[in-house]
Amino acid sequence: MTIVAVHGIANRLKGLAPDEAAAELSKRWRSKLQQGFASAGLDDHPLPALHAAYYAHHTTTTGAERQSDGPDLDSLDEPERDFVVAWALSSGSPALHEQQGLATAPLRQLLSWVARRRGVPLGTVTRFAVRLAGEVRRYLHVPQVRDAARSIVAEAIRRARPRVVLAHSLGSVVTYEALHAHPELEVECFVTLGSPLGLAGGVFDHLLPAPVTDRGSRPAGVGYWANLADTGDLVAIPPRLGDRFPVDQHADTHMGLIDFHTFGTYLASPLTAATIAPFIRPEPR
Structure with missing residues (x-):
């Protein structure tokens, strides 16, 4: 077996x-x-x-691997940015009155909020979000x-x-x-x-x-x-x-x-x- x-x-x-x-x-x-x-x-x-x-070897690229050296939110394309927003809002479980402002906030501000909410260092959250968004986008899109x-x-x-x-x-x-x-x-x-x-x-x-x-x-x-x-x-x-x-x-x-x-x-x-x-x-x- x-x-x-x-x-x-x-x-x-x-x-x-x-x-x-x-x-x-x-x-x-x-x-x-x-x-x-x-x-x-x-x-x-x-x-x-x-x-x-x-x-x-299909869901990662050379560029995605380089991101492990330093997260680059500016390099995310539109599907990746949309994914990060959806993931961050779900991850942090915002109250209803928070959702509208967070959904339109800059990504760094949104990830900073997630880091505080989850008690995880901002650098860890950002690196994780960039890697996750890249591989999910390549698979789904x-x-x-x-x-x-x-x-x-x-x-x-x-x-x-x-x-x-x-x-x-x-x-x-x-x-x-x-x-x-x-x-x-x-x-x-x-x-x-x-x-x-x-x-x-x-x-x-x-x-x-x-x-x-x-x-x-x-x-x-x-x-x-x-x-x-x-x-x-x-x-x-x-x-x-x-x-x-x-x-x-x-x-x-x-x-x-x-x-x-x-x-x-x-x-x-x-x-x-x-x-x-x-x-x-x-x-x-």
Whole structure:
């Protein structure tokens, strides 16, 4: 048995070919998942192989990588700016009387408000917003990027035939759409981690298939859908997907300010281990 894991933003491994990057991430993430099983008291539970579906070479560009050296809000294009505004307003949860002024405020002022509201340094929030906006924009608004990323995830699931798929961050969006596009793919347990699927104005309204009456739908081949969110995760906005999607389980956890949005942190959580353990069992002989 194999688990398929789908990464989110900021996972480009420079200098490695896609298959090499996938192998490297698979090794790292299985180690993290092993930590999670140990933390959950499941040391004796069989831990299957893990395969990473790697698409970051499509959603990142050389320019996007340079942004890690210093956030450049002025370089954002219109879709990216619109995304940052939608994300920031949802992230900070402004009161009604604040919304109008914040929606028209300069981006730096808006992000400064988010930083104060969430207790995160402004530089961290700004770097995060620039990287997130760039990768989300390329996926949602560049058709060939979207098609390529979805195809990679669908092919990984088709080949591995996993019972469990773990999809993090932007990867949860890619996987949701890939499973919808390929209803023949069956997954017993679909786990979204730190997912922005429900982000109105930034992600939710651009999904394929389009939501109906403000609701997304369960991919036909998914048996059980769990959503886990770190309470401090700046991407899991809103953290509860149940208001917009037919998830079977939602759970919040606190993982700390330092690694508030990394796949490894979610994989090392005992909550993730406890969620997927019932679906991991030895193959019949």
